Amino acid sequence: MALTLHYHPYSRAAGTLWALEEAGVPYELQVVDLLKGAQKHPDYLAINPMGKMPTLVDDGVVVTEAAAIALYLADRYAPGRLAPALDDPRRGSYLRWSFFTPGVIEPAVMAKASGWEVKEVSAGWGSYAAMIAAAESAIAKGPFLLGEEFSMADVVFGGMLRFLIGFQQIEPRPLFTAYTERLDRRPAFQRAEARNQAMRKELGLQ
Template identity: 30%
Template sequence: MLTLFHAPQSRSSRLVTLIDEMGLQDRVKIQTVTIPRVDGTGQPDAANPHPERKVPALLHDGTLVTETAAVILYLTGLFPETGLAPQPGDPRHGAYLTWLFWYGNVVEPVLLLEAAGISHPYVHATLRGHPEIDARLRAALDRGPWLLGDSFTAADLLCHSPYAWWTGVTPDDPAIRDWVARCEARPAAARTREADEAAWLGQPA
């Protein structure tokens, strides 16, 4: 049995969208939990198996997987037939892995540090900065409408996500803005937003 522990309007929303994109709604149970929020609201949920009571957390027959890229990799590997990720042997597989781990290792730290007003030579030497992120995205999108070319994959779902949350940090670049808009216009993304909003307001999703 597969269970995704999800807090509405959080990083785990991306995994709800992924499950929808993969057509796994009848195979993955979505269990809503509470989490502490930046604004001081919310609280840890004892039902959440994540060691820090964060989301996402995926439980599969006793095996716990946490961290967004790891959950994405786990699900797209478990259900390769859904077509959301190139598999080993596909020439695009290496690029797919690179996008997933680049996001977690570079993009989120850079954007969070910038939002917090933190700047240091060590940070830039290790992670670079927003201009380098923009350049890397633009170089990929110059070759096709999606990061891996002609097909939408879980890499697009993950890498566009901060710009969907923090529209103010979206680069003033038509190619990147159009890509974000294409990702957000997908029916699965719209359904997640609607379900999250309903859950946030305490209404049935």
């Protein structure tokens, strides 16, 4: 087994470290020099034509897109622990909020920040206000998306909330803040943050 994450600490791959640490599987980091444009080099484009990170290579299998990588890791390496079984009724909510993150949260935030004028009925992400209300409803009962049990969906959903709050693109509402603080206490998250910090130092990015 050989898991390699094509990575830069100032890319979305930094968040993928948390998913890898939660999965508990050994992995290697292949640093892609983002600042020199190495993500657009033909060798990298051969495995990820988007020229973006993260890109995970698992014994020859290529997986891109942060949410897809996280769900892949949970299904392959932590089924029943981080991913509900296929016949578990909770899998519907697990998938719902995992896909809600890139499919609704991100475009709604981008639309608001960019001043896009779109009809709510025409946009797949609805409106920013509707997105916020839905996101709050997802964690209102807590402590996690699936209730008492943490899952990889929390890595996807919670990681994005933390990122957007940190960059002041979503307001730090009490429900969001309490939720992300719970996630911050997870040992796997703390290990990932420590490794990201060490990599920034190693690469002279501090």
